[in-house]
Amino acid sequence: MGAVVWGFAMIWPAARGQQAAQESHGVVVGNMDPAVKPGDDFFRYCNGAWLARTEIPADRGSVGAFLTLRDKSDQRVNELVEDAAKANAAPGTNKRKIADLFHSYMDEAGIEAKGIAPLEPHLKEIAAIQDKKALAFALGKTLRADVDALNNTNFHTANLFGLWVAPGFNDSEHYAAYLMQGGLQLPDREYYTGQSERMKNVRTAYQAHVAAMLKLAGFSDSEARAAKIVALEHAIAEKHRTLADNENIHNANNPWKRTEFAAKAPGLDWAEYFRGAGLEKQESFIVWQPDAFAGESALVASEPLEAWKDFLAYRVIEAYGGVLPKALADERFAFFGKTLQGTTEQRPRWSRAVTMVNVWLGDAVGQMYAKQYFPPESKARLEKMVANIEEAFRKRIDALTWMDPATKAEAKAKLSTLYVGIGYTEHWQDYSAYEIKADDIFGNLWRGSLFVYHRETGFLGKPVDRHEWSMTPQTVNAVNLPLQNAMNFPAAILEPPFFDAKAPDAFNYGAIGAVIGHEVSHTFDEEGAAFDSKGRVRNWWTPADMAHFEASTNKLAEQYDTYKPFPDLALNGKQTLNENIADVAGIAASYDAYHAALGGKAAPEQAGFTGDQQFFLAYGQTRAGKPREGALRLQVMTDPHAPSEYRTDTVRNIDAWYPAFQVKEGEKLYLSPAERVRIW
Ligand SMILES: [Zn+2]
Numbered sequence: 001m002g003a004v005v006w007g008f009a010m011i012w013p014a015a016r017g018q019q020a021a022q023e024s025h026g027v028v029v030g031n032m033d034p035a036v037k038p039g040d041d042f043f044r045y046c047n048g049a050w051l052a053r054t055e056i057p058a059d060r061g062s063v064g065a066f067l068t069l070r071d072k073s074d075q076r077v078n079e080l081v082e083d084a085a086k087a088n089a090a091p092g093t094n095k096r097k098i099a100d101l102f103h104s105y106m107d108e109a110g111i112e113a114k115g116i117a118p119l120e121p122h123l124k125e126i127a128a129i130q131d132k133k134a135l136a137f138a139l140g141k142t143l144r145a146d147v148d149a150l151n152n153t154n155f156h157t158a159n160l161f162g163l164w165v166a167p168g169f170n171d172s173e174h175y176a177a178y179l180m181q182g183g184l185q186l187p188d189r190e191y192y193t194g195q196s197e198r199m200k201n202v203r204t205a206y207q208a209h210v211a212a213m214l215k216l217a218g219f220s221d222s223e224a225r226a227a228k229i230v231a232l233e234h235a236i237a238e239k240h241r242t243l244a245d246n247e248n249i250h251n252a253n254n255p256w257k258r259t260e261f262a263a264k265a266p267g268l269d270w271a272e273y274f275r276g277a278g279l280e281k282q283e284s285f286i287v288w289q290p291d292a293f294a295g296e297s298a299l300v301a302s303e304p305l306e307a308w309k310d311f312l313a314y315r316v317i318e319a320y321g322g323v324l325p326k327a328l329a330d331e332r333f334a335f336f337g338k339t340l341q342g343t344t345e346q347r348p349r350w351s352r353a354v355t356m357v358n359v360w361l362g363d364a365v366g367q368m369y370a371k372q373y374f375p376p377e378s379k380a381r382l383e384k385m386v387a388n389i390e391e392a393f394r395k396r397i398d399a400l401t402w403m404d405p406a407t408k409a410e411a412k413a414k415l416s417t418l419y420v421g422i423g424y425t426e427h428w429q430d431y432s433a434y435e436i437k438a439d440d441i442f443g444n445l446w447r448g449s450l451f452v453y454h455r456e457t458g459f460l461g462k463p464v465d466r467h468e469w470s471m472t473p474q475t476v477n478a479v480n481l482p483l484q485n486a487m488n489f490p491a492a493i494l495e496p497p498f499f500d501a502k503a504p505d506a507f508n509y510g511a512i513g514a515v516i517g518h519e520v521s522h523t524f525d526e527e528g529a530a531f532d533s534k535g536r537v538r539n540w541w542t543p544a545d546m547a548h549f550e551a552s553t554n555k556l557a558e559q560y561d562t563y564k565p566f567p568d569l570a571l572n573g574k575q576t577l578n579e580n581i582a583d584v585a586g587i588a589a590s591y592d593a594y595h596a597a598l599g600g601k602a603a604p605e606q607a608g609f610t611g612d613q614q615f616f617l618a619y620g621q622t623r624a625g626k627p628r629e630g631a632l633r634l635q636v637m638t639d640p641h642a643p644s645e646y647r648t649d650t651v652r653n654i655d656a657w658y659p660a661f662q663v664k665e666g667e668k669l670y671l672s673p674a675e676r677v678r679i680w
Helices: 042-053 065-086 094-106 108-114 117-127 130-139 195-215 222-239 258-264 270-276 290-302 305-323 326-342 349-360 360-372 375-401 406-418 441-460 507-524 542-563 578-597 610-621 629-638 646-652
Strands: 062-064 161-167 177-181 255-257 284-287 419-423 479-481 486-490 624-625
Touching: 042 258, 042 610, 042 624, 062 065, 062 486, 065 326, 065 360, 094 258, 094 349, 094 360, 094 441, 108 326, 108 375, 117 305, 130 270, 130 290, 161 195, 177 270, 177 290, 177 624, 195 222, 195 326, 222 305, 255 258, 255 349, 258 270, 258 290, 305 326, 305 441, 326 542, 349 360, 349 578, 349 610, 375 419, 375 629, 486 507, 507 578, 507 610, 542 646, 578 610, 578 646, 610 646
Parallel strands: 177 284, 419 486
Antiparallel strands: 062 624, 161 177, 255 284, 479 486
C-alpha cells in the first residue's frame, strides 16, 4: 500500500523542484542551457543554467522548489500572524485568538513567574491514583486524536494508545474510530530494541534526560524513577509492530466491539479506559495492531502501579516541557533537538510561536492566507484543468486494450467520484469552542489538544464528508486521501514553478497539470486498486488485469534500470516503477487535456517557444533539483521516486515530445516508437 510512503501520501519529497524566484511568467529561459541538445539531455536543456549557478546551502542535503516554496509560505504566515498580533481585534474573533496564542507563547517572563504551577493539578491527579482501576481511567483520559495512518501518516503517540477518526475500512460512508499502539516517547520501537552503538547511546542519553525532567518538575528519586519508566517503555516497545508492518493495511482491518476488548486484550480495565476517554458509548473500533493491544494491556496488569504513575507524570511534563520555564524547555531541546535530531540551535522564539499558531489555529491562518494569496480566479482555472485531465483519463481508459471491461467501469466510477480539492477547504474550521488566553500558554495547548479530540470524536458515526481537507492552505505539499477517494492541493504549492496564474495554459498543464495527472493515475493504478470508488478496501482489479499490467510495465522498469547516476550505482527500475508509471501517465493525460483546452486553436508563443515546447519545458523545470552525492545515493537506494533528472527524461516515452524538439535517431534519449512505453 503506497499511501504510507511519501510519494503517495506526500507528493513532493524535499529533494526536488527548483528555485521559485522569477520575474517572467511561464518557462524561465534564464534557467535553460540552450547549448545542450534536448534529445541528448532534456534535464540539462531545461535546467542547465540553474544547475550551474545554484549552490546547495551548507545545512541541506539538496536544493529545489519544495524548500524554496516552504520558505516563501513561512514568510507569508509570519506576516499574517504578526499583523494579527498588532491588530487588537475583538475578543472571540479568529484574529484575536491568533494574537492571544502568539502572545501567550512569547510571554517568557510570565512563564518563568508561574514556574511549574501549571503542571501541579495534573501531577496531583496522577499522584492520587490508588489502584489499577483508577489507573485505567487516567490512561483513558490521555487518549487524543494524534495519530493518522493513511493521510498525513503518523503512527507515533507517547500516550498508551492513539485515536484516528477516518472513513471506515468496512463502511466508508461513515467515520470510524481507529485505535493505534502507543506509549513510546522515542520515535519508534527500533530506538528501544536496536543494537547499534548509535541506538545504545541514544538510550543512555534518554534515561538521563527523563531523570533530569523529573528532577526539574520536583520529583525525588528521579534517577530510579527514570530507570523504571524507560524499562516500562522498553517492555511496550517489544510488543509493538514495526513501521513496515504498520504500513500494511491488510493487517490493520481488525474490527473489535467495545465489549470484546476485555477478552481480546486482557489486563487493562477497558470499561474504565473508555469511560476516561469519553468513548463509553462507542460500539466498535478498528484495532490497527491487535497483538500490540494485547501486549500493552497485559503490561498494565503485570507492571507495578507506581511505575505507571511515573510514566503518566513524565508524559505530562514532557508534552508541555517546551512551554514551561527555561530550565525544562532547554533540557527538552538538548535531548530531542540536539541529541536525537542533531539540530545545533533552536529557532528563534517568535518563529516557534508562529509554528505553534499554524498548528493549533491552522485554518484561521489559512483562511487569511487563501484570501490574500490565492484568488478565486486561480481556483477556478485549476478546477477547469482538473476536469480536463479527468476527461483525458476517461478517454484513455476507454481505449485500453488490456483492461477487463468490469475493471474499466470501476476505474471510471472512481474517476467520477474523485474529489480533487484545489487551494483550500470549502468548510473552514470553527474555533469558537477553543478558548485561548493571552497569559496561559500551558492552558492554551491543553485545551487545544482537547478541542481537537472532541472535534474528531464528534465525527464518529456521522456521514463522511469527502470534501473534508486534511491539509491547511499554507502547507507546501499535496495529499492523497484513499479512504475518501480524494486529494488536496493546498494553495502554497500552487505557486511557480508549479502554477502561475499569469502564465499560458501550455506552461500550467506541463507543470502542475502533470503533477495532478500523476496523482489521479494513482487512484486507479496498482496502489489505487486496493480502494474502490467509495473508498472501501476492496481489490477491484481482476488477476488477468494485474498480469497484463505487470507485463506492460516491465519494459518501463528495464528502461530505468539502464540509468546510472554513478559508475557503481544504477537505478532500480522495480523500486521506482509505480512512480515512473504515474509520471508517464500524468504527462500523457495532461498533454491530452492541454490540447482539449486549446480547442483546435493555435497556442500563443512564449519567448519563441511553441505551445508544445512550453508544455515539456515547464514539466522539465518543475523537476529542477540539485542533491549532494550522499543525498542522491540515499535516494537511489531507498526512495520509490527516481531522481529528478530521470523523471525529467521520461518525456522520451511521449510521442509528442519528438516533433516538438526535432529529436532524431542517434540522440541519447531517442527511443523508436516501439520502445516507448505506453501504459494508460
Ligand atoms: Zn506518486
